[in-house]
Amino acid sequence: MIDFDVIIIGGGVIGCMTARALSRYQLKVLLIEKESDIGMGASSANSAIIHAGHDPLPGSLKAEMNIKANPMWDQLSADLGIPFKRTGAYIVAIGDEDCECLDSLLQRGRENGVACEIISAEEMRNREPLINPQVSGALFTPTAGMVDPFAACIAPLENAIENGVQVKLETAFLSFLTKDGSLTGIHTNQGDFNCHWVINAAGVYSDEILRQADPESTFTIIPRKGEYYILDKSEIQLNNILFPVPSAVSKGILVLGSTHGNVLVGPNSTIEEDREDKAVTAKGLNEIWLGAQKLVPTLQPGSIIAVFAGLRASGNAPCPDCSIDYKHDFLIEACTQLKGLINLAGIESPGLTASPAIAERVIEILQQEGLKMDLKENWNPIRKARPRFHHLSMAEQKQLLKKDPRYGRVICRCEMVTEGEIIAEIHAPLPARTYDAIKRRTWLGTGRCLGSFDMPRVIELLADETCQPVTSITKKGPGSEFLFRLTKKVEA
Numbered sequence: 001m002i003d004f005d006v007i008i009i010g011g012g013v014i015g016c017m018t019a020r021a022l023s024r025y026q027l028k029v030l031l032i033e034k035e036s037d038i039g040m041g042a043s044s045a046n047s048a049i050i051h052a053g054h055d056p057l058p059g060s061l062k063a064e065m066n067i068k069a070n071p072m073w074d075q076l077s078a079d080l081g082i083p084f085k086r087t088g089a090y091i092v093a094i095g096d097e098d099c100e101c102l103d104s105l106l107q108r109g110r111e112n113g114v115a116c117e118i119i120s121a122e123e124m125r126n127r128e129p130l131i132n133p134q135v136s137g138a139l140f141t142p143t144a145g146m147v148d149p150f151a152a153c154i155a156p157l158e159n160a161i162e163n164g165v166q167v168k169l170e171t172a173f174l175s176f177l178t179k180d181g182s183l184t185g186i187h188t189n190q191g192d193f194n195c196h197w198v199i200n201a202a203g204v205y206s207d208e209i210l211r212q213a214d215p216e217s218t219f220t221i222i223p224r225k226g227e228y229y230i231l232d233k234s235e236i237q238l239n240n241i242l243f244p245v246p247s248a249v250s251k252g253i254l255v256l257g258s259t260h261g262n263v264l265v266g267p268n269s270t271i272e273e274d275r276e277d278k279a280v281t282a283k284g285l286n287e288i289w290l291g292a293q294k295l296v297p298t299l300q301p302g303s304i305i306a307v308f309a310g311l312r313a314s315g316n317a318p319c320p321d322c323s324i325d326y327k328h329d330f331l332i333e334a335c336t337q338l339k340g341l342i343n344l345a346g347i348e349s350p351g352l353t354a355s356p357a358i359a360e361r362v363i364e365i366l367q368q369e370g371l372k373m374d375l376k377e378n379w380n381p382i383r384k385a386r387p388r389f390h391h392l393s394m395a396e397q398k399q400l401l402k403k404d405p406r407y408g409r410v411i412c413r414c415e416m417v418t419e420g421e422i423i424a425e426i427h428a429p430l431p432a433r434t435y436d437a438i439k440r441r442t443w444l445g446t447g448r449c450l451g452s453f454d455m456p457r458v459i460e461l462l463a464d465e466t467c468q469p470v471t472s473i474t475k476k477g478p479g480s481e482f483l484f485r486l487t488k489k490v491e492a
């Protein structure tokens with residue numbers, strides 16, 4: 001008996017967008033994620049830029065997917081309630097040497113068919129008064145933008161769930177089940193699931209899963225860490241995305257104003273052997289601060305409120321059909337050694353941008369591979385974002401308060417998140433079950449106090465709403481419990 005037609009391994013943006021694309025069809029789909037929430041890998045630790053597509057090597061899959069996906073974000077944002085701003089981005093030259101680089105970037109952008117223009121130093125200073133006065137010019141890409149990276153995972157998956165997709169958290173893929181060389185399912189830490197098709201969207205682990213099916217494969221992921229600072233939005237505001245000229249391996253240390261209003265500074269790029277090591281280092285933080293000051297010299301260390309790091313799933317995938325060695329390109333293909341397995345590996349930047357186009361490519365591959373795919377008649381593309389009390393007009397706030405007075409109790413004072421919003425997330429189509437899951441959905445705890453005031457109340461709310469003891473509430477899953485025992489018991 002078949003449990004599912006298709007199983008997706010990994011709940012990052014690639015798995016979530018793929019789940020939504022598959023939810024259009026009359027298929028039984030399951031997404032498994034090893035962590036306690038989706039979007040805990042690279043998808044929640046990135047620069048959150050929807051790249052224009054000027055940067056990837058022309059002819060590469062990165063360029064193709066980036067350019068196809070960039071215009072899709074306006075509709076996605078409207079349908080799914082994903083915060084998205086098409087601000088444009090600047091690649092800023094400081095000094096004459098950088099200026100020469102702008103010309104080759106302009107040429108590459110034009111080869112990729114991306115709108116871009118070089119603007120003068122004076123124009124750059126007009127457009128961003130905080131820019132280094134030593135600026136010598138900039139490349140402007142008007143179609144770039146920024147997105148809420150958490151909503152980019154949560155929203156499509158919630159829409160997929162509303163259209164019938166199932167999700168199992170804390171469920172880790174362990175091995176493939178096969179019979180006479182054919183794929184029959186997967187073995188996980190939560191038992192076995194039958195299926196004929198598996199989508200490998202496991203981020204930094206996608207090469208290990210790929211090699212289980214094809215031991216001869218030379219495809220390897222070499223994780224590259226990127227570290228960041230987050231600055232207090234009440235101290236510095238910036239509405240632009242500012243890149244330096246890129247290096248051979250990365251787009252460089254940038255400074256940008258996020259959709260949420262905080263300035264983000266980073267990332268650097270260092271090879272990391274441990275696929276779980278997301279710790280920041282003094283050396284790395286120093287490097288990003290110096291890099292950021294080249295673009296905005298007036299940045300003040302006093303405005304730093306948080307740090308984080310993400311791991312890029314950098315792969316080495318030579319192109320099989322041509323002589324060009326597209327190092328670090330995406331690998332998006334059906335596995336030749338195990339029919340039914342589709343590998344989505346090496347999805348580093350611009351993977352967030354490219355995710356909706358990659359999801360569409362998965363549908364094409366499944367159709368080519370012979371999966372019968374009939375469209376659902378009643379597929380609903382719309383996922384309504386839940387209200388953010390602080391963003392509503394006075395009239396809307398009054399109306400909401402009449403329906404549910406819990407929207408009147410502010411739990412996070414820095415970000416003005418209310419009890420009603422937290423409870424709505426606990427009972428959402430993909431229920432938030434940890435403190436960090438609530439944080440990713442509401443942005444609570446991301447202000448200056450970093451959750452000191454809201455945390456005890458959020459723990460209580462999670463416990464009450466899920467009928468669990470407070471000692472079982474965690475920050476981000478098993479092993480991160482806040483409270484180990486009650487210190488006293490008060491009799492009623």
Ligand SMILES: Cc1cc2nc3c(=O)[nH]c(=O)nc-3n(C[C@H](O)[C@H](O)[C@H](O)COP(=O)(O)OP(=O)(O)OC[C@H]3O[C@@H](n4cnc5c(N)ncnc54)[C@H](O)[C@@H]3O)c2cc1C
Pocket residue numbers: 009010011012013014015032033034035038039040041042043044045046047048049050051171172173174201202203204205225226227267310311312313347348349350351352353354
């Ligand atoms: C520092 C940095 C900056 C970036 N900046 C940008 C940017 O500005 N713009 C852009 O477009 N892209 C950017 N990217 C790239 C982008 O973040 C990634 O391409 C994208 O998030 C990859 O998504 P994913 O779903 O493939 O991987 P992930 O988000 O890592 O998801 C993979 C998921 O698989 C799960 N998993 C792994 N193994 C198993 C298993 N055995 N069983 C079950 N689940 C499993 C993991 O827990 C994880 O949740 C950046 C990346 C980094 C690290």
